[in-house]
Amino acid sequence: MTVILNQSFTGISIGAVLLLIALGLTLTFGQMGVINMAHGEFIMTGAYTTYVLQQAVGGAGVPLLLALPLAFLVAGGLGALLEWLLIRRLYTRPLDTLLVTWGVALMLQQLARDLFGAPNVHTTAPDTLTGNVSVAGVVLTTNRLFILGLALACVLGLTLMLRLTPLGRRVRAVVQNRELAEVSGIATGRVDRTAFFIGSGLAGVAGVALTLVGPIGPTMGTNYIVDAFLVVVAGGIGRLRGAVVTAFALGVLQAVLEYSTTTSVAKVVVLVAVVAFLQWRPQGLYTLRTRSLV
């Protein structure tokens, strides 16, 4: 029983990581239809922001909390810059966007290598986030609880933003019908940039959280980019709800398979399951009409 509960928590925590890395992408890829291969590098930017802050401020907990908003701004700013420089010229050419952003990803990796050196760097986690709380034999690690909380907070924030704010309304309007939005007086270019800013910023926030569980290096983004796309595609492009359900479903599936078989087998089976699922439901779990895809 303890084993089942332990693995359930593991599954949920894997799901939380997946959700966090995919969340920004649901906005930029899902809502806007931009295949942004540099999404992983925005995650990396967030992680390095944490590192730099810690070097500058010292200590462990304070820089981590400060890093959350700062990484959002830094990664978001980079995203907005990328959108303004390149992507806005390529909205009608999704495949070119893919290649261009991949090139940008490589350049960002090299930039990180030049700035921080090729070897990984490490940050010091606050003591409260390197331990665990044990509930009836179930070990809940605090860093995973933190990531879970952060992921849910981000989902909530993004949902509220899209539902309730004028900006959210404009984003949804542009996604549903660009021309009509434009003739209604919405500056679609500015909406695009803002949405891209938020999506990229969320990747930065994910990067901060990932310093607690994984390596921090120039190529760390490549560890996560495939999983992020997997979640968005299987969840149904453009649906936040789809990403949430899919992330946790894949996390739990991975945890169950991994425990009963091996890590390698679990990875393969999860991929096969997603492919099979998309054969049956190519549009993903939930659907929404988008601008440039489908």
Add this chain to the structure above:
Amino acid sequence: MSGLGISRRGLLAGASALGASAALSACGAKVGSDTSSFSGTKADTSGDTVKVGLLNSLSGTMAISEVTVHNSLLLAVGEVNAAGGVLGRKLEPVSQDGASDWPTFAEKAEALITDDRVVATFGCWTSASRKAVKPVFERHRSLLFYPVQYEGLEQSPYIFYVGATTNQQIVPALDYLRERGLTRLCLVGSDYVFPRTANKIIKAYAKANGMEVLGEEYAPLGSTEFSTIVNKVRNAGPDAVFNTLNGDSNVAFFKEYKSGGLTAGSMPVLSVSIAEEEVKSIGTQYLEGQLTAWNYYQTTPGAANAAFVKAYRAAYGADKPTSDPMEAAYLSVHLWAAMVEKAGSFDAAAVRAASDGVAFDAPEGRVTVDGASQHVYKTARIGKVGADGLIEEVWNSGGPVRPDPFLKDYTWASGLS
């Protein structure tokens, strides 16, 4: 990939085979006809200087580690020259970049031997690159000095293996655990040839020595999700964990391990791929108190090591750590120089014949060449990661261990090769 970043040994055995065969077919036509004229004397020893080849990855994913080895080699060549050279000749180092690509290693080895006409070559890191260049050195009867610990089960007449073989690293590590009563183990490794070979050896040892392997877990190379593996380890409840993970996975594994409440005190992890450089990139917060198995640490006592660390820092920066493969590279140049002096000739056959018993007071202590296996007697050392990120020795084998790449002296290993 980066940082830790290194799949140290036999990554991609398939790729190496490919590289080797490509090199064979590329050169076969050119050199096949005049094999008889070789007799190992492509080397040019006519001038006041002789060339030595340094074959390391100066670019690509392996560069992080191999550049440090290259630096150590240059340092040693400089020292040999400062002491008057070898047989009265100064050494001229010729660097070639293997570019982390195994076929490139084979090409560059070919270039060093036939174009630069070097008297000996030092380098390679991954087993894949070593296996790629092996036929090149054998065909030209030229010598390679290989500085990294590896999976054993190999013996080429034209390679000197200066790093540890399994009975100088993994077997002593198991001895150490057994002596401390840590007899119930979990094995965690990356999913490729080195960890699987190592774990085969560990299981055979365990069976014969009353130890118990409770679990064996592999993660794909580069995997960064270890919560399930840590759960499995916790449920199995071993006395210790034997870790053959490589690269970035170590970061994720140790973060998960500590968060999961497993500590060096209650369930130590003994790693064979974590040296001073890796400790820096994982963070001592996660590694303090954990164990490693090597032949050399930056903290190894002795005048030779003090001089080595000082010289390395003076040349490459005060914050640069020195590690086991770097030290092996450094000593390999000095060992070769001593062999040549003893042989009185740069000729590969003469050097090989003279190699047995040649010794050098290396930073790790006295090392002696075993002429029969062309490996080196080395002292095995278990270390503990300290709060300062350096590794302190807690146990050693009491003296140099005779190299036994095929584990012939170990009855329990009879079924392995």
